[in-house]
Amino acid sequence: MKYVIILAVSILLIAHQDYWNWNNPSMVWGFLPFGLFYHVIISLLAALLWLLTVTLAWPVSFSEGSSKRYAEPQAAVGTAGERDE
């Protein structure tokens, strides 16, 4: 799955370089320039890609890290604006 995600990110980055739209003056729905519309789609696809990534390719080691914690030193000092109650 890791390689599928790497491939998908690479494709998205290549699709981001849309030289074919450079001077395209056409409009979508009469108000959104096509070049802008295209990049809005890229943003939406990015969100979809990251949704698939965290759902299907979340590394187990990430979650394992949560169990090993640095012990926070015990200290309680009162300073101006700091309350202990």
Place this chain on the structure above:
Amino acid sequence: MNEPLLNPGQIRLLVILIYMLILLAMGVLASRLFRGTKQDFLLASHSIGPVLLLLSLFGTTMTAFALVGSTGEAYRKGIGIYGLMASASGIVHSLCFFLIGIKLWKFGRRHGHLTQIQYFRDRLDSPLIGFLLFPFLVGLTIPYLLVGVIGGGAVIQGMTSGAFPAWFPVLDGNGQATPAHGALPEWLGSGLICLVVVSYVFIGGMRGTAWANGFQTLVFVILGVVTFVLLAFKLGGEADLLASMRAVTERVDVKYLTREGIPPTYFLSYLLIPLSAAMFPHLFQHWLTARSAETFKLAVVCHPLFILVVWLPCVMLGIWATTLELPPSVAANQNQILPYLVASQLSPLLAGLLTAGILAAIMSSLDSQFLCLGSIFTNDVVDRFLGRNRLSDRSIVWITRGFVVLIVGVTYWISLSKHPSIFSLGVWSFSGFAGLFPVVFAALYWQRLTEAGAISSIMATAGSWLILFRASNWGANKEFVVTLPGSEWPFHPVVPIFACSVFALLVTTWLTKPPGQSVLNRYFD
């Protein structure tokens, strides 16, 4: 007829002041939960959940650059700005959260790091790297801070136009009032922003900052959408929204509807800019506040959508502004485009509320940046010189606060000089941070990386960044590009900066002895 109690500029100012009072109250409230430890002041004791992490990460990365800067740059160059920064950041920022942020969170949690310098010092077993990174990180963050401070001043000036004509008269050569007539001058607006942010950071620490960020992100996203809809109606002049947007877009010159003014190689080189997110010190600190690795999931997925919601309206407003006949002083200063649109087209009360939304975006980045620099100073400089644990947590918290006040003062002082566009200044700051990306990436994923390799990469980045930034007249030359020898293809200066960093890192690492196994065992399974 009775004269109104307050003029429109004063009404807008009043709304802004009320909003700032709310933020201060939030800082006071957060301070009531303060546990008295430096972990709590700097990292909110790793207690931040997914929604607040998403809002605070997004609020931190969206600055005056995203609102005031993007509108001004779209006014100058058209729709290409969205592809340059927004859609690229949607892919690359989340990639950085996923590949860099979660791993750094994991190591920070395991080894008790409070700053990214502590991570590098420990990972590379190098006390020297901290002393090298500290001045460079501060030096790169100051232009980023300036974006917020200058942007805040510009917005407040634009919004308080006509508020106090007797106190701040600004007339043109013919004795006619300019848009800045009677407005709070930029130095005063910037000062007000600095004062409010430093106050709630001072009082509330990271918890206050995260709360204020979360609240402000909601404010600026909601009010941003409202601003867009209202301005679309006003500029289009039709009865329904779609017809209004069509009407105003029809009047836009075709060069703003395409990427005519942006060379493709320049566009390509901008893909490196969002890599800067991997090395923002303030973002690192926010990553460490997360309760668990799962907390990151929402931020990774929603970040591209939030960028879309903020940048798309701003870019549309920027190109629509090209259809208006703007006063020469506004047209010449692209930082004033958004404030002018809001102040000139909407009612004072509404404009005041929307200004609060714009200022929310600005302040939600400044607070994290100020706090983070204070944190780096106390942990990586003071602690190192005086010896670990010689200072009480109480002293550390106060030293952090003192350094924050110092940095705010220095930033404010620099902001008083003549400054370039927010967009240009922001991109220069990002370019330097992007040059440091190879160091953090290699530290996390390449066991062979050596102390000398990382140090030479940092020095190569610092050197090339300084040379090029100076060559651009400290960002004043907005058209500054580099070209490959023998070609006419323009690239953004981030390309040679990044190339120098990678080259120095690889060559020096291969020429020096591999790191010891005991260090690697701590960071590689």
